[in-house]
Amino acid sequence: MTGPRSWLPVPPLPVGVAVELVNEWAVTPRQASARPWGGHPAPDSPYRMRLHETWPGGSRLADEEISSAAEEIHAVFAAEPGEARDAVVDALVDRVGLVPRLDSRGAPPRLGWRAAADAPPLLAAMLATVLDALTDPATRSAGLCAAERCADVYLDTSRRGHRVYCSTRCQTRERVRAHRQRRS
Ligand SMILES: [Zn+2]
Incomplete structure (x- = not known):
């Protein structure tokens, strides 16, 4: 017989950091990329620094733990919006046993999250962040970059809501490619 499940509060993780973790640590974007893999971001990389600054315990996380959480969250972005993504x-x-909790430390009180005490804490935090982002009216869409050889994720919070690329770098690359194709 197992005892009752216990819960721990999930410390909030900025959505920009969550997206960055997916794009820098998940396995699928690495495999889609044409560039050779140079290993996980170094301890003094900007990605590691931002995780360290924004999330308690972030600096103690092993690359494998970040990578496995990142890959699970990548699947949320990769799924078709609608029933597939909901599932x-x-x-x-x-x-991860994610359940809402009332957080009344500030005014007005806000909706926070708890997760099962035995769940991977970073996965719980990334999932809570993505849930908040997907249900935010300012989020127009979420998905995978439309550029060739790129499987990075993006959240579109632009007013027009036409975003399909992960970065301006991919957008420029695809524009140049389309231009070359038209000329040949
Ligand atoms: Zn891209």
């Missing part, structure tokens, strides 16, 4: 999120929510 991916539901399964993750069940696994």
Whole structure:
């Protein structure tokens, strides 16, 4: 017989950091990229620094733990919006035991999250962040970069909501490619 499940509050993680963790540590973007893999970001990389500054315990996390959480969250972005994505999120929510909690430390009180004490803490935090972002009216869409050989994720919070690339670098690369194709 197992005892009752216990919960721990999930410290908030900035959504920009969550997206960055997915794009720098997940396995799928690495495999899609045409560039040779140079290893996980170094301890003094800007990605590691931002994780360290924004999330308690971030500096103690092993690359494998970040990578496995990042890959699980990548699947949320990769899923078609609608029933398919909802099912991916539901399964993750069940696994980490994510439940809402009232956080009244500030005014007005806000909706926070708790997760099962035995769940990977970073996965719980990334999932909570992505849930908040996907249900934010300012988020127009979420998905995978449309550029060739790129599987990085993006969240579109632009007013027009036409974003399809992860970065201006990919957008420029695709524009140049399309231009060359038209000329040949
Ligand atoms: Zn891209």
